[in-house]
Amino acid sequence: MHFKSLIRSIKERREMLQVTQETLADLSGVGLRTLKQFESGKGNPTAETLNKLGNALGLELTFQVKTTTAEE
Amino acid sequence: MHFKSLIRSIKERREMLQVTQETLADLSGVGLRTLKQFESGKGNPTAETLNKLGNALGLELTFQVKTTTAEE
DNA sequence: TTTTAAAGTGCATTATATGGCTCTTTTGTA
DNA sequence: TACAAAAGAGCCATATAATGCACTTTAAAA
Numbered sequence: 001m002h003f004k005s006l007i008r009s010i011k012e013r014r015e016m017l018q019v020t021q022e023t024l025a026d027l028s029g030v031g032l033r034t035l036k037q038f039e040s041g042k043g044n045p046t047a048e049t050l051n052k053l054g055n056a057l058g059l060e061l062t063f064q065v066k067t068t069t070a071e072e
Numbered sequence: 073m074h075f076k077s078l079i080r081s082i083k084e085r086r087e088m089l090q091v092t093q094e095t096l097a098d099l100s101g102v103g104l105r106t107l108k109q110f111e112s113g114k115g116n117p118t119a120e121t122l123n124k125l126g127n128a129l130g131l132e133l134t135f136q137v138k139t140t141t142a143e144e
Numbered sequence: 145t146t147t148t149a150a151a152g153t154g155c156a157t158t159a160t161a162t163g164g165c166t167c168t169t170t171t172g173t174a
Numbered sequence: 175t176a177c178a179a180a181a182g183a184g185c186c187a188t189a190t191a192a193t194g195c196a197c198t199t200t201a202a203a204a
Contacts, residue, residue, distance in 0.1 A: 003119035005134075036151065037153095037191090045192095047074070049192080059137060062135075065085075066132050092179085108181065108182060109163095109182090109183090114183095116160075117162095148202090148203085153197080153198070153199090156193100158191100160189100161189080162187105165184105168184100170180080173179100
């Protein structure tokens with residue numbers, strides 16, 4: 001699934017800030033169980049949930065125009 | 073809700089490309105009913121649904137680091 | 145090692161997103 | 175105006191996201 005990269009962003013940012021899943025769950029208002037699911041590669045988060053997590057980590061969920069440059 | 077801006081992106085892009093809701097629904101695989109809901113300001117789309125719509129429109133769902141005014 | 149905090153999982157319940165069908169409202173055009 | 179296409183909304187069945195609780199696994203420190 002595509003949101004894997006979104007979750008990766010969450011996880012990387014969380015770890016960069018040295019915040020535990022539990023703390024992030026508390027700060028964001030997202031259930032710990034839910035956050036664990038995402039970071040272990042499962043689930044299909046809603047925009048609201050992604051926003052909550054993003055807000056707590058200083059990340060903003062956006063649509064970017066895909067520039068058809070080369071590959072990655 | 074925050075995903076309003078995401079939906080706005082979808083809608084603006086769709087209209088810019090002169091694609092109807094129905095066509096976008098077909099192209100993206102998202103139900104027409106669901107797309108209508110979003111564009112009329114309701115609902116809480118999942119990452120998967122946002123991705124489907126984004127893919128059909130050349131938009132990519134990403135997390136951006138929030139820069140408060142000046143930073144690098 | 146042993147201990148312990150953090151992370152991951154199974155199960156059950158509740159809340160809600162999805163999507164088809166149908167009808168109404170809005171909008172653009174002749 | 176009138177008409178047709180597009181957009182919006184109500185109803186509702188189904189699928190699944192969110193969540194808590196209890197348990198297991200992992201990893202890092204003592």
